[in-house]
Amino acid sequence: MQNIGAFGFAIGSRLVTAIVQLWVIATLVFSLMYIMPGDPVLMLLGPDSNPTPEAIAATRAQLGLDQPVLSQYVKWLGGAMQGNLGTSLDGYPVAQYIGNGVFKTLELAFAAILVASLIGVPLGIAAALNRGRFLDGLLTSVATLGISVPVYILGSLLILGLSLKLGWLPASGYTNMSRSVAMHFEKLILPAITLGFGLAASIARMTRSSMLEILGKDFVRSLRARGMSERRIVWRHVLRNAAIPIVTIIGLQLGNLMGGTVLVEALFNWPGLSTLLVTAVSNRNYPLVQGAILTIAALFILINLCVDLFYTLLDPRIRRKRA
Amino acid sequence: MNIVRKLGLATGLLALMSTSAIAEGSLWFGLSAEPSSLDTVVQPGTAARTVKLAIHRGLVNYGIDGKISPELAESYEISEDARTYTFHLRDAKFHDGSPVTAADVKATFEHILDPNGKAAFRNELSIIDAVETPDDKTVVLKLSTPSVALIGYLALPESVIVPAAWLAENKDNPTATPIGAGPFTFGEWTRGQEIVLEKFDDYYKEGKPALDEIHFVFYGDENTRVNALKSGDVDIIDYVPAKDAEALKAGPGTELISTYGPFMGLQFNTKFEPFSKPEVRQAIAYAVDRSAIINTAFNGIGAPIWGLAIPEGYMGYSEAKKDYFSHDIEKARELMAKAGYPDGFEARLLASSQYSFHQNTAVAVQSELAKIGIRLTLDLPDWATRMSKAGNADYDFAVLGSLGEIADPDWLTNYYYGGDKLVRTNNSPYFDDPEINGLLDKGRATVDPVARAEVYDQFVDRALELSPIVYFMWRQQDYAVREGVTGFTNLPGFLTFQSGYSLENTKVED
Numbered sequence: 001m002q003n004i005g006a007f008g009f010a011i012g013s014r015l016v017t018a019i020v021q022l023w024v025i026a027t028l029v030f031s032l033m034y035i036m037p038g039d040p041v042l043m044l045l046g047p048d049s050n051p052t053p054e055a056i057a058a059t060r061a062q063l064g065l066d067q068p069v070l071s072q073y074v075k076w077l078g079g080a081m082q083g084n085l086g087t088s089l090d091g092y093p094v095a096q097y098i099g100n101g102v103f104k105t106l107e108l109a110f111a112a113i114l115v116a117s118l119i120g121v122p123l124g125i126a127a128a129l130n131r132g133r134f135l136d137g138l139l140t141s142v143a144t145l146g147i148s149v150p151v152y153i154l155g156s157l158l159i160l161g162l163s164l165k166l167g168w169l170p171a172s173g174y175t176n177m178s179r180s181v182a183m184h185f186e187k188l189i190l191p192a193i194t195l196g197f198g199l200a201a202s203i204a205r206m207t208r209s210s211m212l213e214i215l216g217k218d219f220v221r222s223l224r225a226r227g228m229s230e231r232r233i234v235w236r237h238v239l240r241n242a243a244i245p246i247v248t249i250i251g252l253q254l255g256n257l258m259g260g261t262v263l264v265e266a267l268f269n270w271p272g273l274s275t276l277l278v279t280a281v282s283n284r285n286y287p288l289v290q291g292a293i294l295t296i297a298a299l300f301i302l303i304n305l306c307v308d309l310f311y312t313l314l315d316p317r318i319r320r321k322r323a
Numbered sequence: 324m325n326i327v328r329k330l331g332l333a334t335g336l337l338a339l340m341s342t343s344a345i346a347e348g349s350l351w352f353g354l355s356a357e358p359s360s361l362d363t364v365v366q367p368g369t370a371a372r373t374v375k376l377a378i379h380r381g382l383v384n385y386g387i388d389g390k391i392s393p394e395l396a397e398s399y400e401i402s403e404d405a406r407t408y409t410f411h412l413r414d415a416k417f418h419d420g421s422p423v424t425a426a427d428v429k430a431t432f433e434h435i436l437d438p439n440g441k442a443a444f445r446n447e448l449s450i451i452d453a454v455e456t457p458d459d460k461t462v463v464l465k466l467s468t469p470s471v472a473l474i475g476y477l478a479l480p481e482s483v484i485v486p487a488a489w490l491a492e493n494k495d496n497p498t499a500t501p502i503g504a505g506p507f508t509f510g511e512w513t514r515g516q517e518i519v520l521e522k523f524d525d526y527y528k529e530g531k532p533a534l535d536e537i538h539f540v541f542y543g544d545e546n547t548r549v550n551a552l553k554s555g556d557v558d559i560i561d562y563v564p565a566k567d568a569e570a571l572k573a574g575p576g577t578e579l580i581s582t583y584g585p586f587m588g589l590q591f592n593t594k595f596e597p598f599s600k601p602e603v604r605q606a607i608a609y610a611v612d613r614s615a616i617i618n619t620a621f622n623g624i625g626a627p628i629w630g631l632a633i634p635e636g637y638m639g640y641s642e643a644k645k646d647y648f649s650h651d652i653e654k655a656r657e658l659m660a661k662a663g664y665p666d667g668f669e670a671r672l673l674a675s676s677q678y679s680f681h682q683n684t685a686v687a688v689q690s691e692l693a694k695i696g697i698r699l700t701l702d703l704p705d706w707a708t709r710m711s712k713a714g715n716a717d718y719d720f721a722v723l724g725s726l727g728e729i730a731d732p733d734w735l736t737n738y739y740y741g742g743d744k745l746v747r748t749n750n751s752p753y754f755d756d757p758e759i760n761g762l763l764d765k766g767r768a769t770v771d772p773v774a775r776a777e778v779y780d781q782f783v784d785r786a787l788e789l790s791p792i793v794y795f796m797w798r799q800q801d802y803a804v805r806e807g808v809t810g811f812t813n814l815p816g817f818l819t820f821q822s823g824y825s826l827e828n829t830k831v832e833d
Contacts (some may be wrong), residue, residue: 038710043707045367045443047438092514
């Protein structure tokens with residue numbers, strides 16, 4: 001009982017911290033947008049068309065941008081607290097834009113993490129078990145390469161090779177599942193690999209070092225001394241004990257991906273949150289920028305919270321320490 | 324090995340399934356931006372225009388030959404004194420099934436002319452004094468001052484006709500479903516991703532459009548847009564980057580549809596002391612080697628301009644004056660000395676880092692002008708900032724990349740007219756010459772083409788003498804299509820950004 005109460009307290013205090021973090025981020029973003037030069041009304045009406053001062057004034061009033069910044073801030077924050085992110089400058093609810101983008105970014109991030117884990121974990125294990133041998137050196141070098149190659153280069157190479165030369169996969173875009181399931185996943189493959197490759201490398205390195213650490217522990221020696229088979233030692237005992245740092249890094253990376261898909265989304269024209277954010281910034285679409293950043297921040301915090309809670313569950317020692 | 328084989332098989336299957344999933348008669352259009360609005364009366368850029376011209380038609384529009392094409396009006400007459408325009412409507416239907424009537428035309432113009440409205444061309448159209456509707460099929464526009472140029476503004480995508488009933492309900496609703504009388508009906512807009520249009524079966528042109536649907540997919544990144552075309556993800560793209568033009572032209576599998584449309588040049592803030600002097604502006608026109616701009620910023624693609632940016636065939640174009648300037652550093656130095664700046668001066672040049680050709684033009688200008696002692700600081704913010712600085716005349720001079728809105732010579736008004744609004748996006752701030760204003764007013768009101776041409780000849784002389792704007796080059800404006808796409812036309816010259824009109828002729832073969 002006491003344990004559950006302590007656990008609840010842990011969650012509660014984390015949530016309060018998260019809300020304060022969100023508020024700080026929201027306020028910062030709000031201020032930044034207003035410090036930035038550039039006029040959203042001009043972008044909306046089309047600067048090339050020389051909008052009349054009357055049209056500019058009318059539009060500004062219609063959008064509420066003629067109000068004092070502080071009252072705009074209070075109004076926006078009040079809405080945001082009730083889950084209302086306001087209206088994009090083109091008249092559509094910000095939530096509609098976010099709704100269209102967020103699942104695409106999440107889908108891409110999860111696909112990338114899946115790719116990264118499927119490659120990274122086995123490679124890390126193989127490297128650890130062959131420590132100091134040729135295979136280890138090879139895998140470590142590949143991992144270093146993987147971390148160092150910028151996603152932009154890797155993505156461009158993949159597009160050039162697999163898409164433009166061989167024609168195996170589409171180069172860009174997004175197809176709704178309702179239109180074509182096959183096409184939907186085809187278009188997911190390249191961005192997921194591009195995004196996942198670098199992550200695979202860091203997962204592999206983390207897996208390797210975590211495995212090595214556990215392999216060096218006394219209990220492993222005892223197990224060996226008792227004559228347990230090497231395979232059983234590795235799979236049943238070492239891997240399980242090595243899992244926490246691996247799960248942590250996977251979780252952290254997933255969180256980072258919420259804001260870290262910018263280049264890949266741009267490269268593959270993936271219509272996710274980052275693409276939305278970049279466009280909104282260049283059009284000075286304040287409400288949309290605020291909404292998108294708030295969503296990205298909320299996802300980041302939420303995922304980190306989940307990771308935390310997850311390994312609290314995974315490792316009884318952490319639970320006890322908290323209590 | 325097994326996994327590899329399975330993956331290969333899966334990919335193959337996916338490929339098979341996907342080919343069958345593409346509907347026939349669908350065009351996938353890679354647009355360089357998501358329109359910020361489909362409101363017919365505002366002009367937020369080419370992407371919006373392309374979509375608007377697929378959905379809407381005006382009384383007249385610019386056709387694929389660059390001439391005024393009668394659309395919802397079957398025919399029209401302009402009175403001898405250029406004060407009365409009479410339009411005879413054809414039997415056309417809006418997407419909601421209602422007929423296009425004179426009342427709809429009247430309501431549309433009232434909306435455009437609303438003093439509190441957002442219409443981009445309200446100023447140009449505000450000479451419309453009254454819209455009369457003697458019967459359901461006739462519209463008479465009475466003008467407060469004579470103008471032969473009005474027909475050009477009526478042909479713009481911002482002057483398209485929408486139903487009166489729709490306006491009454493949706494005038495102030497930016498998210499209303501657009502209804503027009505054009506070849507395609509509005510289907511769906513997935514924010515941040517694509518706009519889908521569907522064929523309008525009751526379009527007034529027999530047998531058109533050929534396409535069943537159009538997907539406008541937003542490709543903000545130019546490299547991604549080009550790759551999407553090469554890999555067949557889309558069938559057509561706009562704003563082909565200069566560096567990719569040659570490759571897409573050569574193919575295989577792709578084709579380039581080109582025109583010289585926009586121009587590059589410089590606009591001068593005439594409140595900045597040195598730029599208030601015509602000699603300095605002329606000196607700059609002599610000092611800048613046009614090929615330096617074309618090579619630095621446009622991969623060598625483009626045509627130099629040594630006079631005014633008036634396309635061949637347009638009124639005001641003159642073979643004799645098209646090479647008024649030349650690359651002549653000596654002459655430039657003389658002019659600088661004459662203006663009182665033998666040792667040059669320092670100035671800020673505004674451009675934008677968001678578009679590489681704007682930035683690179685600025686870089687080339689910087690090194691060219693150093694040769695006559697003008698030392699430049701480059702101001703290269705993003706586009707939104709650049710535009711808002713332009714709106715406040717917050718620059719000494721700026722890189723200008725634009726074009727005339729209409730094919731009528733009155734396009735010059737926007738660039739040269741003084742009047743009561745002296746800071747505009749495309750003019751040289753605070754430049755106000757009574758003689759130029761007078762000639763532009765006269766040109767607009769002169770009906771006889773020969774007499775009118777003479778007025779613009781005089782204008783050209785004066786404009787070159789004062790050179791409030793210095794031009795560098797014609798920019799090639801390209802669309803690229805994949806093999807099998809036919810019927811899309813890049814409208815000639817200044818009209819290139821209205822090429823969406825030709826989507827009614829566009830076909831796709833597999």
